Amino acid sequence: MVSPAAVIAASFAYLLLLFAVAYIGDWRARQGRSVIDSAWIYALSMAVYCTAWTYFGSVGRAASGGVWFLPIYLGPTLAMVLGWVVIRKMIRIARVYRITSIADFIASRYGKSPLLSGLVTLIAVVGIVPYIALQLKAVSAGYTLLTAPGSAGLSPGRHWDSDGAFYVALILAGFSIVFGARQLDTTERHEGMVAAIAFESLVKLVAFLAVGVFVVYGLFDGLADLFARARAVPALASLLRLEQGADFSWSQWFAQILLSMLSVVFLPRQFQVMVVENVRESHLRRAVWVFPLYMLVINLFVLPIALGGLLYFGSTPMNAENFVLSLPLAAGQNALALFAFVGGLSAATGMVIVETIAVSTMVSNELVMPLLLRTRQFRPGAGHDLTRVLLGVRRAAILGLMLLGYSYFHLAGEAYALVSIGLVSFAAVAQFAPALLGGLYWKGGSPTGALAGLLAGFSMWVYTLMLPSIAKSGWLGTDLLEHGPWGLTLLRPEQLLGLRGLDGLTHSLFWSMLVNIVAYVGISLWRAPSGHVASQALLFVDVYDRSAVSSPIFWRGEAKVPDLLRLCERFLGAGKARSLFETYAARAGAAQVDAIRADARLVHFVETQLAGAVGSASARLLVASAVEEEALTAEDVLRMLDEASQLRAHSRELEEKSESLERATAELRQANEQLKSLDRLKDDFMSSVTHELRTPLTSIRALAELMRDDAQMPLAQRRQFIDIIVTETERLTRLVNQVLDMAKIESGHAQWHASDVDLRALVGQAVSTTAELFHERQTRVDVVMPEQVPSLRCDPDRLMQVLLNLLSNAAKFVPVPGGRVTVQLDSDSAGVTISVRDNGPGVPREQQALIFERFRQGGDGANRPQGTGLGLPISRQIVEHFGGRIWIESKAGQGSSFVFQLPWHGLKPRPGATQ
């Protein structure tokens, strides 16, 4: 055993740590550096779903029913698969309309009906109190077991002041108040609390895994050993099978999956962390798989611990729900047992804190506020500042809930296992499903339908599940269960109308959901909803279609700015109200608060702000009392919607127009740039051409002048000069021809004659044409060609031009003597590749891109060879005209290789065309 002092000290230390985490969370939030702005933290906070019920109860369930602990986690996994569709829509709606709780959500959807929100709150409170009791019971039982292992159970009959659970309840209430109801926030978000909850999720996971690893590898010799020993005992072996000796109850399995699927969304604490506390919609994308993964991991060791406990304790009767604590304790691992207890405490506190905060918000906004507003003192017209009252109500609600939970634990806690209590709560909140899911996707659902469905479902839950559980705990005679009320056996709560073959939970779920859905749909279809309700339905169902600008505002009437300002001051505090109005004025383009136009938009703004503080139903009442409004008919709503959609259409049109204008501008700018650069190129070209023309012209002119002025010039010299003049003239002609050629190709006026070209013959011809040139430079030319090359459809003269260009280029650069040039022809399925390789000086990497530009010759200024500088650019134009490309492969000092590739142009290669 562990000394009570140690347990209490550890628990306090842990709670202090929680306070610290929450405090840091709040502090960072005030600085604008949110710690919870992370998908991982968001997912961990969702794991508040795993409470003491998971921590202790699952093992108990596994010890008696094998895999029956699992449906409670498979359901939420399936729900999360659809999370990105359904929960994201809820998050969006809650954000846009500042919804603060599930009661607020349902009421808002159905015309902000205070009656509906009150009913939802009532159901939540009744359904949740047993669940809170469950957590207190778990902590209290754990404490008893840890400090006095002999007493297997707990004895809640002791006087309250010696009962640890009472103090636990008070401390938790204190924590919830500090972090959930310290100030009034119009968004109702609690960063510190969420940080603490995420931290708790980690603690409980690590603690549970630690116990699991200890049991499997400390007490047993690994998983295989544990399971082998369990399979040897017939009673345990059956736990590992589906049938377990009896017919498997598929209906119960189905019911539990469905129930947990609904609960993971509709439990007030789940709604709080998933929807209200969500920082960014995008976090949901990761959380929908991380949260199921968390559930999988925390459940990995449930079955091993259960079997391990059953094997370890053998015939000694032990409560399997406490195996997590009793196994380490029995093995003498006190520290581990204490850690396990802290893990359980963590699971319990996390749930209690979030649940009480969520439900207290509902109680204060949806139950107390509407009642207060009816009293004389708090009449909407009166001038009190109500912020303090609101906070007081919330704190009282938290304390009250905790005490209710404690009382329930005291009165009925002993009779039931943790799991059954939890499932009773699940079945209660499942009643929200038809009204809420229907409201999300079906515009026809009406407030009376929702109200009737909830009432019918809830009554059926009370009658078929709550009543039997009270009767079984001994507070009512079991007469009712056995014979029905007034002896009417058809009305027996657990076999209603004689329905048999279902367990209590499935039976109750079936009947309550049936009457709930039938009432909701049936009464909704009875009569068309009013204009106001229809408008809310539209806003919810089509929430993705509306942006802040074009969202329609369904309101008509007269309002005054001072009235609305005073209203905000009363419920939000003077400073806050003032600053809100100033922000609004700045956004609306008004110079000051007094200049704000009191139109529908302002009224809507005020109502949304108030909704964050007091709930949408109360906010509606308050605004209605401060302004003079006219009732809307269904036609009005349609007209307003029409206007809004026209506005939206206009704004979309404008947007499209401005977008296309922007596109056009960008295109024009680009075209202009292109023109400019072309112009620059033209200038460069002109100056290069004139430069190239001037050089031969200058020498022609100089020589001609020399001959004119010197009549006695010897004939031999004269002949030599004339030869130079002729060469220079030829060069000029060539240059002019090439320039013209280039211009023709570029402008698209060049003549192309396509025919099937035999490439082997063409290459041979080119080599023999240049043979004399190479012979002069004492250069050896090798030709490498395959035996067969299919013919290529292109212009043979142009291709010859390219080859001659490359060959004469090579001739210019080879060393003399010792020059070598290799011409290689290859073909594959893509096309042909022809390369001309020389052993010249090569082209440095930085010049390789330039040589295909006009008038950029290789070599430096000193040994610049003869040539126009247009050969390679023209070759490139020709090759590109045939859809190919040309490039150079070279390293300085190692020769260079000019390569061009031509595709087949879709013409199939015809083998045998050349032999």
Added chain:
Amino acid sequence: MFEGLGTQRLLALFFAGWLLFSFPLLGLWDRDATLLGVPLFPAALFILWALLIAMLAWWMEHPDQK
């Protein structure tokens, strides 16, 4: 209401999960066999569960591959 390939995939995955975890497909795993020393039935449940989560994670984290 349920437009887009992503949403349709999620719906398909949901129904696949629902089928795998209920009658009669779940019963197929109820055999007297072991997988690495772990009885087949619980092992299969956890593996199916893990596969479902892995599939969901893949689609959620790679939304662009549509």
